[in-house]
Amino acid sequence: MPKLSDLLVPAPLRKTPKPGEAGVPKTPAPQNLKDEPPEQQTEYGRLGEKALEAPTEALAWVDQRMAASGFLTGMLFRKVPKGTNWFYTLGSATLIAFIVQAITGVFLAMFYTPSTTQAYTSIAHINNDVFLGQFVHGMHKWGASVMVILIFLHMARTFFFGAYKYPRELNWVIGVVLLILTMTMAFTGYLLPFDQRSYWASIVGININGTGPIVGPYLSDFLRAGPEVGATTLSRFYAIHMLLLPGAIIALIGAHMYLVVKLGTTAPPWTKADKPRVAEPTTNLEAGVSGNGYRPGGASTIAGVQLDTSPGDGTAHA
Numbered sequence: 019m020p021k022l023s024d025l026l027v028p029a030p031l032r033k034t035p036k037p038g039e040a041g042v043p044k045t046p047a048p049q050n051l052k053d054e055p056p057e058q059q060t061e062y063g064r065l066g067e068k069a070l071e072a073p074t075e076a077l078a079w080v081d082q083r084m085a086a087s088g089f090l091t092g093m094l095f096r097k098v099p100k101g102t103n104w105f106y107t108l109g110s111a112t113l114i115a116f117i118v119q120a121i122t123g124v125f126l127a128m129f130y131t132p133s134t135t136q137a138y139t140s141i142a143h144i145n146n147d148v149f150l151g152q153f154v155h156g157m158h159k160w161g162a163s164v165m166v167i168l169i170f171l172h173m174a175r176t177f178f179f180g181a182y183k184y185p186r187e188l189n190w191v192i193g194v195v196l197l198i199l200t201m202t203m204a205f206t207g208y209l210l211p212f213d214q215r216s217y218w219a220s221i222v223g224i225n226i227n228g229t230g231p232i233v234g235p236y237l238s239d240f241l242r243a244g245p246e247v248g249a250t251t252l253s254r255f256y257a258i259h260m261l262l263l264p265g266a267i268i269a270l271i272g273a274h275m276y277l278v279v280k281l282g283t284t285a286p287p288w289t290k291a292d293k294p295r296v297a298e299p300t301t302n303l304e305a306g307v308s309g310n311g312y313r314p315g316g317a318s319t320i321a322g323v324q325l326d327t328s329p330g331d332g333t334a335h336a
């Protein structure tokens with residue numbers, strides 16, 4: 019486990035650095051402080067030092083009661099396999115897209131009214147009158163597409179890198195549910211502006227759901243919430259969009275992340291696992307070569323057994 023910065027370690031638990039280490043002078047401080055007061059011993063300096071320590075002390079106070087630093091260190095300083103690349107950032111990018119949607123959604127909910135007569139005008143009010151309203155609305159609207167694109171790219175990465183295989187099948191299944199919930203998020207959000215496009219697109223979407231086998235008709239009835247798309251449909255879509263789905267997605271992302279940390283990241287498929295280390299004799303008598311018998315990129319023999327000593331890529335996991 020990597021060493022925690024001294025600043026984050028509570029004062030009573032900190033190791034006293036030896037002379038010459040961590041800013042401690044090699045020569046001892048003057049004995050008579052009255053004659054030669056060092057700068058930090060003045061009242062002013064002491065206050066400044068205390069002020070600097072205050073946030074750390076506060077963190078340490080919380081940590082002594084929560085013991086969260088061990089968990090956080092384990093989470094933030096995990097080992098990752100060699101050869102990871104930009105494709106591995108797609109999951110985190112999806113997470114950021116979700117967080118942006120959640121934050122902008124909260125601000126939109128402050129001004130949006132889920133009623134068939136006021137929904138459209140409340141959106142127009144957000145766009146035309148509210149400070150930064152059009153910007154926040156635009157971020158939420160385009161952010162939805164960004165999240166859908168990123169989630170598909172992330173799924174493609176995990177598929178093509180074989181990350182769905184043992185022991186990560188459960189994380190794949192959680193991912194599939196996250197994908198369905200994200201698509202449902204996009205679908206239920208589309209109706210909310212209640213303009214001509216969202217109204218007719220939602221009717222098409224509800225009817226497509228109705229063509230599904232067995233549960234299809236029940237699903238479309240549930241979504242329509244009555245014989246026609248109307249006030250109840252809008253309220254239902256709004257509740258699903260801003261309460262049910264975000265809650266479920268947050269819980270599932272928590273489980274998804276727990277498994278990512280617990281199981282470690284899959285190494286890229288083109289990297290080779292480290293070969294088990296075998297003790298080699300200093301002199302290979304049988305082959306008649308001195309040294310450990312290693313030939314770069316080739317195979318060595320120990321007592322007639324072929325060993326592939328070509329350097330392999332490590333796949334260290336947390």
Ligand code: HEM
Pocket residue numbers: 105106107108109110111112113114116169172173176181182186189190191192193194196197200271274278282283284285
């Ligand atoms: C809200 C949606 C999602 C979020 C926020 C999310 C987030 C993440 C993050 C941050 C990681 C670790 C970094 C990485 O490998 O990219 C990860 C890994 C993983 N995700 Fe997702 N993910 C989501 C959806 C999905 C979907 C739709 C699938 C597949 C159907 C999926 C399957 C996986 C798998 C199998 C791993 C392990 C990858 C490995 O071990 O290399 N995730 N996810």
